[in-house]
Amino acid sequence: MTAPATASALPAQTDAVVIGAGPVGLFQVFQLGLQGLSAHVIDALPQPGGQCAELYGDKPIYDIPAIAACTGHDLTERLCAQIAPFAPAWHLGQQVDTVAALDQGGFLVVTARGTRLHARCVFIASGVGAFMPRQLKLPGLEAFEGRQLHYHLDDNTSLAGRHIVIYGGGESAVRQAIACALAPEAIRAARITLLHRRDVFDAAPKQLDELQALRAAGRIQVAIGMPGRVVQQQGRLTALELTNPEGQAVELPLDMLLVRLGLVPRLGPIADWGLQLERKQLVVDGATFATSTPGIYAVGDAITYPGKRKLIVSGFHEATLAAFGAAEWLAGTRLPLEYTTSSERLQTLLGRRG
Numbered sequence: 001m002t003a004p005a006t007a008s009a010l011p012a013q014t015d016a017v018v019i020g021a022g023p024v025g026l027f028q029v030f031q032l033g034l035q036g037l038s039a040h041v042i043d044a045l046p047q048p049g050g051q052c053a054e055l056y057g058d059k060p061i062y063d064i065p066a067i068a069a070c071t072g073h074d075l076t077e078r079l080c081a082q083i084a085p086f087a088p089a090w091h092l093g094q095q096v097d098t099v100a101a102l103d104q105g106g107f108l109v110v111t112a113r114g115t116r117l118h119a120r121c122v123f124i125a126s127g128v129g130a131f132m133p134r135q136l137k138l139p140g141l142e143a144f145e146g147r148q149l150h151y152h153l154d155d156n157t158s159l160a161g162r163h164i165v166i167y168g169g170g171e172s173a174v175r176q177a178i179a180c181a182l183a184p185e186a187i188r189a190a191r192i193t194l195l196h197r198r199d200v201f202d203a204a205p206k207q208l209d210e211l212q213a214l215r216a217a218g219r220i221q222v223a224i225g226m227p228g229r230v231v232q233q234q235g236r237l238t239a240l241e242l243t244n245p246e247g248q249a250v251e252l253p254l255d256m257l258l259v260r261l262g263l264v265p266r267l268g269p270i271a272d273w274g275l276q277l278e279r280k281q282l283v284v285d286g287a288t289f290a291t292s293t294p295g296i297y298a299v300g301d302a303i304t305y306p307g308k309r310k311l312i313v314s315g316f317h318e319a320t321l322a323a324f325g326a327a328e329w330l331a332g333t334r335l336p337l338e339y340t341t342s343s344e345r346l347q348t349l350l351g352r353r354g
């Protein structure tokens with residue numbers, strides 16, 4: 001952890017900040033809600049779900065208790081619905097840079113986008129690290145980021161009249177190309193090109209069928225080649241120069257380039273927060289999931305303890321005990337176990353009673 005911070009602007013107050021909106025961070029919010037603790041959730045990605053949404057959104061998971069099969073996206077949706085009664089505050093698309101103990105108690109949590117939160121306790125559910133888009137490195141390309149070069153696209157961004165090139169061969173590139181082709185006509189791109197180094201795409205069979213149908217209908221074009229150079233005119237990115245499979249240099253004109261080469265996890269600033277680490281994993285007490293700093297808890301793939309398994313169900317167990325650990329630490333006393341089936345207090349918190 002960095003030195004005690006002095007706040008320049010008044011940060012929002014909350015019981016808990018949950019760093020990471022993967023499946024374990026989401027379930028952490030639920031368990032905190034049952035303890036009557038409010039939460040703000042922060043994730044570097046623009047949407048919740050962590051690895052489930054980003055790495056296997058359309059693939060099936062078979063080992064979630066009582067759900068015979070669901071996809072990564074399904075699980076994320078179910079978890080978001082389950083925590084809705086607790087109305088967490090969301091801060092997506094921003095990485096947490098600093099967690100600092102405050103002289104007056106609690107922690108100041110600051111993100112790269114300047115969000116400042118004063119929390120009574122902090123839960124690190126950061127998985128394998130903050131997911132950042134894998135960048136396309138070409139001389140001069142970086143200068144177009146945010147204008148013609150993007151790594152994420154909001155659903156309602158208007159591409160009307162433009163030629164968008166989506167670069168990548170994995171699930172997220174394919175999904176993005178399909179979404180662009182099926183966008184409402186008023187905002188749909190004039191031309192959509194999916195660019196990959198070979199004509200083989202790694203996505204779920206349903207998506208591959210959809211891609212094939214849209215290609216056959218001429219709504220998505222596929223370009224094969226490796227980008228080697230940017231072409232610009234009067235400060236505008238006008239094309240990418242590709243080396244095609246025959247080894248020739250060809251130009252692919254474009255108005256917008258969306259790079260979807262997957263994500264790379266970065267442990268990032270967590271290593272600077274003064275917490276005990278073992279092989280880049282946070283060391284926790286397996287009874288309360290407290291880290292080496294009182295008031296900071298850690299759960300999910302980010303942690304290590306004897307017997308740790310990197311499974312979603314293990315993370316759910318950890319989140320449950322971490323919420324009890326924090327609630328008892330804040331209350332200074334042991335708290336009773338209540339069941340959601342029979343506790344009026346819990347049912348009221350869940351919005352199941354009038």
Ligand SMILES: Cc1cc2nc3c(=O)[nH]c(=O)nc-3n(C[C@H](O)[C@H](O)[C@H](O)COP(=O)(O)OP(=O)(O)OC[C@H]3O[C@@H](n4cnc5c(N)ncnc54)[C@H](O)[C@@H]3O)c2cc1C
Pocket residue numbers: 019020021022023024025026042043044045049050051052055056060061062063094095096097125126127128129130131268269270299300301302310311312313315
């Ligand atoms: C291909 C694949 C298939 C899998 N299949 C299964 C399965 O069938 N069953 C199963 O149980 N498990 C499965 N797993 C493992 C499972 O996905 C992980 O155990 C689970 O995602 C861990 O959840 P988490 O919430 O701890 O971390 P993650 O899902 O990694 O989420 C962590 C989140 O924290 C964010 N973050 C990190 N650092 C910061 C920061 N500083 N600021 C802001 N945000 C930050 C990241 O952006 C990320 O969104 C699979 C994993 C993979 C890769």
